[in-house]
Amino acid sequence: MAFDASTDASDEVLMVLYANGDRHAALALTQRVTPRVLAYATRMLNGDRAEAEDVAQETMLRLWRMAPEWRQGETKVTTWAYRVATNLCIDRQRSRKRKAQTALDDAPDLAASGRSADGTLIQADRMAALGQALGQLPDRQRQAVVLRHIEGLTNPEIAEVMQIGVEAVESLTARGKRALAALLSGQKDALGYKDERDDD
Numbered sequence: 001m002a003f004d005a006s007t008d009a010s011d012e013v014l015m016v017l018y019a020n021g022d023r024h025a026a027l028a029l030t031q032r033v034t035p036r037v038l039a040y041a042t043r044m045l046n047g048d049r050a051e052a053e054d055v056a057q058e059t060m061l062r063l064w065r066m067a068p069e070w071r072q073g074e075t076k077v078t079t080w081a082y083r084v085a086t087n088l089c090i091d092r093q094r095s096r097k098r099k100a101q102t103a104l105d106d107a108p109d110l111a112a113s114g115r116s117a118d119g120t121l122i123q124a125d126r127m128a129a130l131g132q133a134l135g136q137l138p139d140r141q142r143q144a145v146v147l148r149h150i151e152g153l154t155n156p157e158i159a160e161v162m163q164i165g166v167e168a169v170e171s172l173t174a175r176g177k178r179a180l181a182a183l184l185s186g187q188k189d190a191l192g193y194k195d196e197r198d199d200d
Contacts, residue, residue: 011077044089133183141176
């Protein structure tokens with residue numbers, strides 16, 4: 001059965017169709033999964049877009065290589081892709097651990113959002129500060145926080161990606177959020193979050 005672009009086939013069905021030789025299914029799955037993996041890898045790698053693109057490409061190559069052995073119902077395609085991307089990101093982070101690198105140049109392009117120039121700069125500063133703060137978290141806390149609060153995965157899905165229990169995910173996420181709050185707390189004024197109650 002060839003893939004019909006008008007149907008709303010699940011990722012898992014597309015994988016099976018691709019494994020059976022349907023190139024249209026592969027294209028549809030690539031268009032769905034690659035942007036999510038790329039965004040996730042970019043956050044995990046402190047905004048390094050070039051490295052994130054390499055991670056996304058390698059993740060998809062591995063997905064295509066294992067497609068013939070895909071067992072529908074065992075795991076979601078996106079969960080599998082996040083797990084592979086996580087491992088690839090960890091490998092890259094370890095290889096460059098000694099280089100303290102902050103990628104501020106890759107802040108999202110906000111110019112098209114209709115904000116004022118000042119508003120755009122403030123938002124870019126906020127995103128850069130968040131990226132920098134995420135980069136200071138321990139690897140596992142950063143993974144849990146990004147998967148939960150940025151990628152929107154559920155705790156059971158994160159547990160599968162990280163290969164840990166749901167309680168461990170909850171603990172990592174809570175500790176990561178507290179650490180982020182502490183890291184960003186001294187920057188409220190600079191980031192345009194000045195609280196009137198802070199005035200003495």
